[in-house]
Amino acid sequence: MLGDLKDPGAYQAPLEISGRDPGLLVDLLRTMMLSRMVEEHLADQRREGTIGGPVHLGIGQEAIAAGVSQFLRSSDRVFGAHRSHYHALALGTDFKALFAEILGKETGLSKGMGGSMHLWDEPRGFYGSVPIVGGTVPLAVGAALAAKLQASDAISVSYLGDGACEEGVVHESLNLARVLDAPTVFVVENNLFSSHMHISLRQPSDSTARFAVAHEIPFEVVDGNDVLAVADAAGRLIEQARSGGGPGFLEAVTYRWLGHVDWRADIDVGVARSESDLKQWRLRDPIARLRAALEAVGQWSPEEDKELERELSESIEEAWSQAMDDPWPSDEALLKYVYSSEGGA
Numbered sequence: 001m002l003g004d005l006k007d008p009g010a011y012q013a014p015l016e017i018s019g020r021d022p023g024l025l026v027d028l029l030r031t032m033m034l035s036r037m038v039e040e041h042l043a044d045q046r047r048e049g050t051i052g053g054p055v056h057l058g059i060g061q062e063a064i065a066a067g068v069s070q071f072l073r074s075s076d077r078v079f080g081a082h083r084s085h086y087h088a089l090a091l092g093t094d095f096k097a098l099f100a101e102i103l104g105k106e107t108g109l110s111k112g113m114g115g116s117m118h119l120w121d122e123p124r125g126f127y128g129s130v131p132i133v134g135g136t137v138p139l140a141v142g143a144a145l146a147a148k149l150q151a152s153d154a155i156s157v158s159y160l161g162d163g164a165c166e167e168g169v170v171h172e173s174l175n176l177a178r179v180l181d182a183p184t185v186f187v188v189e190n191n192l193f194s195s196h197m198h199i200s201l202r203q204p205s206d207s208t209a210r211f212a213v214a215h216e217i218p219f220e221v222v223d224g225n226d227v228l229a230v231a232d233a234a235g236r237l238i239e240q241a242r243s244g245g246g247p248g249f250l251e252a253v254t255y256r257w258l259g260h261v262d263w264r265a266d267i268d269v270g271v272a273r274s275e276s277d278l279k280q281w282r283l284r285d286p287i288a289r290l291r292a293a294l295e296a297v298g299q300w301s302p303e304e305d306k307e308l309e310r311e312l313s314e315s316i317e318e319a320w321s322q323a324m325d326d327p328w329p330s331d332e333a334l335l336k337y338v339y340s341s342e343g344g345a
Contacts, residue, residue, distance in 0.1 A: 096320075177247040
């Protein structure tokens with residue numbers, strides 16, 4: 001059981017940063033702020049109708065990808081799901097290319113063919129996101145097995161939600177990864193909701209780490225709104241996988257501020273998603289907790305924060321403007337990227 005990790009009123013204090021590298025802490029703050037501001041921009045544009053398709057936003061969950069990505073290399077293979085903008089951004093994906101993809105432009109990450117839920121950035125190690133719940137989990141295991149057979153020290157990371165743990169393919173993947181000692185790190189972002197349904201209505205326990213126990217996979221359970229707790233646990237599990245120790249399982253407990261899709265808060269649907277809970281979870285803001293800790297020890301100031309926010313805001317606005325002006329795919333592109341001409345097809 002998750003205990004107070006799921007209590008919206010707990011873990012609201014500034015982070016403990018004693019002995020930490022100030023430069024790394026500021027980098028983590030910047031990564032989380034960029035992800036937050038990019039997704040806030042997407043929410044605004046979706047509400048205004050500029051974006052034609054749905055966007056699944058992870059505002060409030062930024063600490064997980066930021067913490068995990070500290071230990072990843074471009075040779076690793078990272079897989080997301082349908083809520084993966086910040087997974088890619090934490091790896092350094094160009095947000096202008098992300099914007100272009102969401103707008104359906106040919107300069108997008110998937111050449112405008114996939115939209116928000118079909119992202120791809122192989123040069124930075126992001127091997128794809130899909131809207132099929134649990135769909136990339138077996139792909140991550142396959143990629144890890146390939147890395148092992150190639151005798152490389154690359155690993156794979158599979159981001160999934162607590163709802164995906166109810167898919168059979170996830171359990172098959174956990175089993176296969178353990179039997180083959182495939183270097184896969186499964187990162188479960190447990191935000192307590194699958195679409196609009198609370199975990200208490202779907203599972204007999206609120207913790208998904210019991211599935212790691214069932215498959216004898218080493219696991220850690222952390223406050224997913226503490227970027228340092230995430231990073232520490234991820235670092236241990238990634239090193240274990242990279243050094244031949246087999247798969248690992250990280251359960252990061254968090255909460256998405258917005259609803260299942262688009263800009264709405266969804267406090268009027270589902271069970272236990274209330275305005276009161278959302279208000280308390282906002283006080284567990286991973287960005288605010290790190291910022292407060294840095295300011296308390298004189299490693300960051302309100303002036304520096306405002307300057308970073310201004311810089312990011314200008315970059316985001318410029319990237320969005322450029323993406324809006326980029327060309328649409330040609331009429332021929334649809335068939336070109338859907339069908340292959342190889343083998344006479």
